[in-house]
Amino acid sequence: MACNKSFSSNYFLLTPEEVGFFDLIHILFSTTKFEEGIKFLDMSKFVSKPLSELGSGIEVALNLIPSNRNVFVFMLNFLRGRAVKPDKTSATFLSFIGLIDKRVELDGSIKHGDANYHAALSAMASKASYENSACIETIVKNHWKMKFLGFYDFWNDYQGKATTQAFLLRDKTCDQDTIVVAFRGTEPFDADAWCTDFDFSWYELYxxxxxxxxxxxxxxxxxxxxxxxxxxxxxxKPPRPRAYYAIRDMLNKLLRQNDESRYIVTGHSFGGALAILFPAILAMHDEAWLLERLQGVYTFGQPRVGDEKFGEFMEKQLKEHRVPYFRIVYGNDMVPRLPFDDNALMYKHFGTCLYYNRHYEVKVVEEEPYRNYFSSLGAIPKMINAFWELIRSFTISYAKGPGYKEGWLLRIFRIIGLVIPGAPAHSTQDYVNATRLGSSDVFVPPKDI
Incomplete structure (x- = not known):
């Protein structure tokens, strides 16, 4: 069935019926302005199942050793024909993202009331969102001592299936009550999520x-x-649960239980894009009460989500409702530099950027260096920086403590980063480190937002 686009005043639409892979390359690299109606290949039709099976196989293989306690027990069990096969729905099964950074504990030195408390909690919640429901529940309840409110799969009308995930938790003490909404980002082997990322269609909303x-x-x-x-x-029939509507309704119900309750929205990568779009739709719907209860938006490695006019709209709404927005970018992470900010795609960031270098030193800037990833001027400096990040992976645990030790899987990605700088910089490891090791002063709210 054709899509009715009367809700938008203008649009630029990528559809799956025509053209192919090279059109995507043209979109990524060209500085030519495109005409409406361009069409490009929906890769999920061809690679969704094999990519999912590949990812599942890799995750199961990487979980084999932990499921059998250690490598020696695994070898013994394997020889006896009793090797334990990992259960993907169990609380101990870790995603590919979770295997890169296995930390589940919050930083005990960061307390309620500290300026960076919500940033550090948001970074960990964004990381945890990649896990299965049982694993997230165990992390929230057993490690963080907070209330797990649920993990959800939400419907995507255009893909015809549930492709968006998020979970909610409640961090409540005697003097504060905060609900955290964490959107899952793009999983490495999820073709549906990759198609969402590369769907550079835009709709111009009135x-x-x-x-x-x-x-x-x-x-x-x-x-x-x-x-x-x-x-x-x-x-x-009742509508299928869509992320914005379901979360909005849950928040309305939860926040009315306590007049002092507030909430924060967070996400890493694609999850960060959803986190900042959530209050945008609230603003379009004049949901003033929910916007006033929004304590902050924390995004990590978030891609661009709209044009300059959208940025101006959002800055006005955030200022009017006194909502802090922290867009956190680490080093040469490629994702915040996409989609391009150029004449072809016209995407632009807005708000304040907290930019962390490889020493986790933070600066407040309008835009991260090398705003478009494919920058010829930045190629050599990025590779040099990637080399020092690789060296740091062997020394950071001695300099900062055992909680910062990097595993072999992340080190492999650091090596890949020598050729594709910016890929390993997108890992949750560096974002968690940034909120813990970087200065907390940047999170101190100004007197008048």
Missing amino acids: GAGKIHGGFMKALGLHKNDGWPKEEVKQDG
């Missing part, structure tokens, strides 16, 4: 500017109705 189509679709954009304030029934 008064709000142009917004990344793939991210809006993942958050809950209706295929024929855009962003109605309430979900639309399909053939008289």
Whole structure:
């Protein structure tokens, strides 16, 4: 069924019926402005299943040793024919992201009331969001001593299946009550998520500017109705749960239990894009009460989500409702530098960027260095920086403590980073480190936001 696009004043649409891979390359590298209606290949039709099976096989293989306690027990069990096969739904099974950075404990030196407390909690919640429901629940309840409110799979109207994940927790003490909403980012072997990332379609919404189509679709954009304030029934049946609507309704219910309750929204990578788009849709729907309860938005390695007009719209809304927005970027992470900020795609960041270098020293800047990843001027400096990051991976545990030790899997990625600088910099490891080791002064709220 054709999509009714009357909810937008203008649009740039990528559809799967025509053209192919080289059109995507053209979009990524060209500085030519594109005409509306361009079409490009939906790779999920061809690679979704094999990529998922490859990723599943790698994750199971990497979980084999922990499932059998250690390598010696595994070898003994294997020879006896009693090797324990990892259960992907168990609390001990770790995702590929979780295997790169196995930390589950919060930094005990960062306490409630510290300026960087919510940033550090958000970084860990964003990292935990890549795990399965049982694993997240165990982390939240047993390690963080907080209340697990649920893990959810949300419907994507355009992909025809549930492709968006998020979980909620409650961090409550005698003097504060905070709900955390954490959106999952792009998993390395999830073709559906990659298709969302590379869906550079945009829709221009009345008064709000142009917004990344793939991210809006993942958050809950209706295929024929855009962003109605309430979900639309399909053939008289209750609507499938879409991320924005379901989370909004949950927050409305949870926050009304306590007048002092507040919430924060967070996410890493693609999850960060959804985190900042969530209050954008709240603003479009005039959800003033929920915006006033929003204590902050923390994103890590977030890609661009809209054009300059959208940025101006969001800055006005965030200022009006006094919502702090922290867009955290580590080093040469490639994702915050995509989609391009150029004449072709016109995507732009907004708000304040907290930029951390490889020493986890932070600067408040308008834009991270080398704003577009494929910058010829930045190639050599990026490779040099990647080399020093590789060296640091062997020394950081001695300089900062055992909690910062990097495993062999991340070191392999550091080596890959010598050729593709910016790839390992997107790992959650560096973002967790940044919120723990960087100065907390940048999170001190100004007197007048």
